[in-house]
Amino acid sequence: MSWHRVCRLHELQPERAVAALIEGRQVALVRLLDDRVYAVGHHDPFSGANVMARGIVGSATVAGDTVPTLISPMYKQAFDLTTGRCLTQPEVALERWDVRVVEDWVEVA
């Protein structure tokens, strides 16, 4: 998949997620306080609803490292934004996309 321009970085609020549509796929984009941006699936595998971008952004300690997380607003499972993996049920994962920021443009592939 090639790089897709989605939106401007300044349109994203830190510590919040927004939903984006990329080639018909629903993606949750998360901007952190340090301007890192992650993209994971907007579809919550536990509830079956497209709601991950309305979730809560947080962090958790995984194997000694602090990782950013996105928590489902439905049943509150936390997902590691760097891998998409659910912290409590590692066999369940969100899709994950690569993200880069080019001159204030957020691009997803």
Add this chain to the structure above:
Amino acid sequence: MPGGEITPDKLIVIGEVAKDFGLYTKITGGQRIDLFGARVEQLPLIWKRLVDAGMESGQAYGKSLRTVKSCVGSTWCRFGVQDSVGMAIALELRYRGLRAPHKLKLGVSGCARECAEARGKDVGVIATDKGWNLYVGGNGGFTPRHAQLLAEDLDDDTLVQTIDRFFMYYIRTADRLQRTAVWMEELEGGLKHLQEVLIADSLGIGADLDAAMARHVDSYSDEWADVLGDPVKLARFSSFVNATDYPDPDLLYVAERGQKRPATPEEKQAVLIAGPALQVRP
């Protein structure tokens, strides 16, 4: 809809909004009206119509004041001894938007027959021929509990002041997600301690609690109306950041008893395979 009271004109606006946006409509257990099935990008349009008609979208969610349930009271009932609707509306307007460790529910009954089921609420107010009896610490849920009598035959002002102090003391000392009943159970001295602190002011914090509630009342604003006037907040109510008017195509509803409801996973699958053999609604 404070106290569950609504004018016919407002009821018509709610009905028109529900029809125009195709919303599933139900009367709630808290004397309000549920409108379900709106998409995120429709919410500001719906709020605007309700706000323009003099209503609020509601404080029905969040760890904060939910509903103040009331019976019709002395105004319309031969048994009523106080105006329970008037008091319920005053209490709801006072405490709406109040953030707390857990949800807060109130009830006001116009006589001891207790039609508002006030003793099943965090704060229950029951009319007497001399004033109001105040009960605290009730709830439904997993472990139903009746509220306990905190004070008897209070006048309006003393009632409100005692509830102010009860809420503020709870908000300041309870654990996160701890409801009033459990908080009271774990409070050393229990009900008697509460009576000493809230009524006799044994800790000397009464004025402080009163001032904290006054600040809440003075600073309240309708958060849904605020969103309509704030472009940054408003931007969050779009379906997709790069396709703001394109609705989520995965939402699918079927008809049931003359309204729509979300399709089950099996129904969604059937529509995908066989096409819309079910009656599918927009």
